[in-house]
Amino acid sequence: MPVEEFVAGWISGALGLILGHPFDTIKVRLQSQNKYRGILDCAVQTYQHESILGFFKGMSFPIVSIAIVNSVLFGIYSNVLLVLTSTTHQERRSQPPSYTNVFIAGCTGGFVQAYFLAPFDLVKVRLQNQTEPRAQLGSLQPRYRGPLHCVSSILRKEGPQGLLRGSGTLMLRDTPTLGIYFVTYEWLCRQYTPKGQNPSSATVLVAGGCAGIASWVAATPLDVIKCRMQMAGLKGQVYHGVLDCMVSSARQEGPGVFFRGLTINSARAFPVNAVTFLSYEYLLRCW
Numbered sequence: 001m002p003v004e005e006f007v008a009g010w011i012s013g014a015l016g017l018i019l020g021h022p023f024d025t026i027k028v029r030l031q032s033q034n035k036y037r038g039i040l041d042c043a044v045q046t047y048q049h050e051s052i053l054g055f056f057k058g059m060s061f062p063i064v065s066i067a068i069v070n071s072v073l074f075g076i077y078s079n080v081l082l083v084l085t086s087t088t089h090q091e092r093r094s095q096p097p098s099y100t101n102v103f104i105a106g107c108t109g110g111f112v113q114a115y116f117l118a119p120f121d122l123v124k125v126r127l128q129n130q131t132e133p134r135a136q137l138g139s140l141q142p143r144y145r146g147p148l149h150c151v152s153s154i155l156r157k158e159g160p161q162g163l164l165r166g167s168g169t170l171m172l173r174d175t176p177t178l179g180i181y182f183v184t185y186e187w188l189c190r191q192y193t194p195k196g197q198n199p200s201s202a203t204v205l206v207a208g209g210c211a212g213i214a215s216w217v218a219a220t221p222l223d224v225i226k227c228r229m230q231m232a233g234l235k236g237q238v239y240h241g242v243l244d245c246m247v248s249s250a251r252q253e254g255p256g257v258f259f260r261g262l263t264i265n266s267a268r269a270f271p272v273n274a275v276t277f278l279s280y281e282y283l284l285r286c287w
């Protein structure tokens with residue numbers, strides 16, 4: 001099994017992640033709290049109360065986890081394509097796989113990575129939703145002091161299955177949408193690249209960015225539900241499952257609730273995935 005894809009997936013994921021984290025914090029806050037008027041208001045309030053550091057809350061953990069998650073995604077994707085089409089990454093330019101195979105490989109990668117992502121994503125969302133300023137003497141202490149403290153308190157209060165809260169919704173969100181992700185990327189690359197050649201850097205950047213947007217547009221409704229399931233019982237309401245969460249969110253806040261965070265998700269998705277695909281392709285070409 002080729003391992004380069006796993007390593008390239010890790011490095012490229014980490015680069016994309018740092019770039020996109022401030023957008024991600026705003027998104028999580030807009031999706032799970034009602035106190036902001038919009039993207040700008042959330043950014044201003046975050047900056048005023050928590051300084052620039054507020055935007056990077058919950059990032060240390062994802063940086064470690066991206067090593068696992070993105071490498072699982074790209075590694076599984078590439079290896080499933082290898083099984084389906086008997087071509088390596090390098091051979092796929094001259095013998096491009098069918099879009100059906102790309103979709104199947106993307107969905108498989110998405111399905112597997114969801115379970116690796118679930119506990120990390122839960123901790124990230126819980127930390128990002130703490131709006132208390134950094135601890136000052138006499139001020140209100142946030143519930144979690146950091147990622148490890150968050151893990152241990154979830155384990156203590158909710159048991160080991162607590163760490164998998166929201167994982168079913170995450171799997172539903174990521175399986176089809178990562179299929180869409182790789183199909184969009186491949187399709188755009190092929191549109192702008194002469195047959196048999198490697199796509200140019202500009203093509204990879206644009207195709208990667210657009211793949212990120214397409215995938216996030218499709219994923220946003222379930223992303224909102226996932227965030228709420230992960231916060232259930234803490235700040236949010238308690239739900240009796242995914243369907244209950246969908247119905248009560250829509251009933252209380254109207255169907256628009258499913259598109260909360262769409263603009264910010266898309267704004268974040270372009271640079272993050274452009275950088276992810278560019279570094280992924282570049283690393284694999286170098287090796």
Ligand SMILES: C[N+](C)(C)CCCC[C@H](N)C(=O)O
Nearest residue numbers: 174177178215216219269272
């Ligand atoms: C499937 N879903 C849309 C959730 C993510 C697709 C892109 C993944 C990328 N690491 C990013 O964070 O943008």
